[in-house]
Amino acid sequence: MNKNPYEVLGVARDASDADIKKAYHKLVMKYHPDRNPDNKDAEEKFKEVNNAFDILKDPQKRAAYDRFGDAAFAGGNGAGAGFGGNPFGDGAFHFNMGGGAGMEDILREAMRGFGFGDFGTGGASQRASQRAGRDLLDEVVIDLRDAYFGTTHTVKFSSNVECEKCHGNGTADGSAAPVCSTCGGSGVVHARQGFFAVERPCPDCNGLGHKIDKKCSACDGTGTVHKQRTLDVKIPAGVEDGTRLRLAGQGEAGSAGAPAGDFYLDVRVRPDKRFARQGDDLIMRVDVPFTTLALGGEIEIETIDDKKLAVKVPSGTQVGEKLRVRGHGMPTRRGGFGDLYIDVAINIPTKLTDKQKKLLNEFAGTKSDKKGWF
Ligand SMILES: [Zn+2]
Numbered sequence: 248m249n250k251n252p253y254e255v256l257g258v259a260r261d262a263s264d265a266d267i268k269k270a271y272h273k274l275v276m277k278y279h280p281d282r283n284p285d286n287k288d289a290e291e292k293f294k295e296v297n298n299a300f301d302i303l304k305d306p307q308k309r310a311a312y313d314r315f316g317d318a319a320f321a322g323g324n325g326a327g328a329g330f331g332g333n334p335f336g337d338g339a340f341h342f343n344m345g346g347g348a349g350m351e352d353i354l355r356e357a358m359r360g361f362g363f364g365d366f367g368t369g370g371a372s373q374r375a376s377q378r379a380g381r382d383l384l385d386e387v388v389i390d391l392r393d394a395y396f397g398t399t400h401t402v403k404f405s406s407n408v409e410c411e412k413c414h415g416n417g418t419a420d421g422s423a424a425p426v427c428s429t430c431g432g433s434g435v436v437h438a439r440q441g442f443f444a445v446e447r448p449c450p451d452c453n454g455l456g457h458k459i460d461k462k463c464s465a466c467d468g469t470g471t472v473h474k475q476r477t478l479d480v481k482i483p484a485g486v487e488d489g490t491r492l493r494l495a496g497q498g499e500a501g502s503a504g505a506p507a508g509d510f511y512l513d514v515r516v517r518p519d520k521r522f523a524r525q526g527d528d529l530i531m532r533v534d535v536p537f538t539t540l541a542l543g544g545e546i547e548i549e550t551i552d553d554k555k556l557a558v559k560v561p562s563g564t565q566v567g568e569k570l571r572v573r574g575h576g577m578p579t580r581r582g583g584f585g586d587l588y589i590d591v592a593i594n595i596p597t598k599l600t601d602k603q604k605k606l607l608n609e610f611a612g613t614k615s616d617k618k619g620w621f
């Protein structure tokens with residue numbers, strides 16, 4: 248059902264985590280739906296890449312894949328050689344499980360799955376109680392003008408946050424829960440299944456590592472609640488395409504008091520119709536009447552911050568020359584501004600009055616001593 252994740256990411260079997268992450272980021276950018284609107288192939292690739300990364304980014308999933316191949320992840324419950332059911336029964340794999348998941352799910356998954364953190368949320372998987380929250384990743388595409396002035400991006404999403412009622416402890420009275428005596432707090436017990444020794448979530452505490460007698464009613468003992476959140480991310484003036492902003496601690500809540508993940512926002516800057524950007528400088532193509540180029544004069548331009556500006560054109564300016572207008576580029580990190588370059592183009596009139604024709608003919612007739620103009 249799934250393709251070999253190593254092949255999908257184009258990495259070797261023994262690739263390091265860093266290489267895997269690198270390959271993933273490259274591909275996920277390449278096939279991102281924002282960049283490939285209505286492209287089914289890209290959409291498919293995007294899913295594959297996310298599936299592959301979901302497996303390879305996680306040491307346990309990766310090990311399971313290395314040992315069992317696809318069987319480790321096939322289907323919902325009751326699958327998997329040697330595992331009683333999905334060993335990662337946490338829902339984090341739902342788009343793996345045979346279709347049905349919409350693009351939105353995938354995107355959300357890509358966002359969630361970005362984490363370097365642990366398995367999904369609320370699952371009875373894995374190590375005990377303390378689990379760091381996942382990192383979250385979102386992307387925004389802004390106009391160059393917004394990049395010039397800086398802007399605020401409001402993200403609405405739902406994620407796990409620490410339960411306020413029990414302070415993340417999951418207990419009815421909010422106190423720290425006593426350690427589970429069956430697993431000694433590790434959250435796992437060892438068992439044999441067929442040929443394999445497997446770690447299973449402690450049945451007594453459901454893998455939490457602690458036992459809660461009276462569960463908190465707000466979070467049902469999990470210590471976290473799913474909540475709609477709104478985050479205002481400030482995008483600084485002068486931001487460059489491809490910038491990744493980090494909001495420390497604004498990702499998903501960790502369980503049982505473990506640290507929260509971070510929130511990342513990837514900023515893409517849409518190409519502008521009028522201005523090309525080169526570092527902190529802007530380049531603008533302007534049609535100039537040929538008489539102005541020849542005789543010299545002034546042209547009026549509009550800068551990115553909507554200011555009208557008169558720019559001197561020296562006589563004899565050639566097409567393709569760049570006229571520098573200092574300080575009208577993008578804001579720089581050092582607090583200044585880059586420059587604006589006017590890329591000189593020519594504007595040849597297509598309709599001439601009789602008088603203009605006559606004058607131009609006269610001009611054409613007047614050969615200067617050296618080389619003629621036309
Ligand atoms: Zn236990």
Ligand SMILES: [Zn+2]
Nearest residue numbers: 410413463466
């Ligand atoms: Zn609670």
